[in-house]
Amino acid sequence: MVPPHNITSWIERNYPKPRVDQEWLQGCCDWISEDKGLDPERNQEEFTRQVELQLLSSDLRDSMISSTGLPQNVRQQHKFSTGAHPILVEITALTEIGHSAFSLLNTRQARIEREDLAGLVQREREQNQQDGPVDDGEDEGPIPNYPRQMLKLEISDGSVSLPAIEYRKIPELNLGDTQLGCKVCRYTLLRQGHS
Helix, strand or coil: CCCCHHHHHHHHHHCCECCECHHHHHHHHHHHHHHHCCCCCCCHHHHHHHHHHHHHHCCHHHHECCCCCCCCCCCCCCEEECCCCCEEEEEEEEEECCCCHHHHHHHHHHHHHHHHHHHHHHHHHHHCHHHCCCCCCCCCCCCCCCCCCCEEEEEECCCCEEEEECCCCCCCCCCCCCCCCCEEEECCEEECCCC
16 A cells, blocks of 8 residues: 555655654554554545654654765765755764763763752652641752853764764754654755765
8 A cells, every 4th residue: 555645745745864764654554543543544634744743753764765865985975965855864873973972971970960859859758748838948050051162963864874964053952851763854064074
């Protein structure tokens, strides 16, 4: 069975590279029809939203056709442009390179301690719910954010992986908050130095 034409056309317009695997798309459409009870013709807007949600939640190795996104030899190219079409990639690694490892380690330790403290306070509140208010003691404040200067990324289109460094801050990306597998779809110019 073939995925609905309106869905296939929408995918090709919005995510042209790499190309979505038609077998994956058909399975996705079948699941949305059965599990969500949506019809691709009558509920086109919601059905399309669900397909996009599934695509952006998927591992691109599973949902995309190999070798239809980044060129296989992109690591050897000194300069590469995506051209007229954006390329959907996912972040497979994320590292802050603008701050020392010591600074990052201290922030990580502070985050762990605050998360542990927040969990203890929550459990104490739940246990003493009937006994009245709980004295939290000193408020240590929110869980600290990692310092942010410049990120080094590993990106993949599902078959080709490429190291990348942001040359302008992308505010939506944050160490400690951005999950691996997060998708980025942009018209961009990637430049690499000589290997």
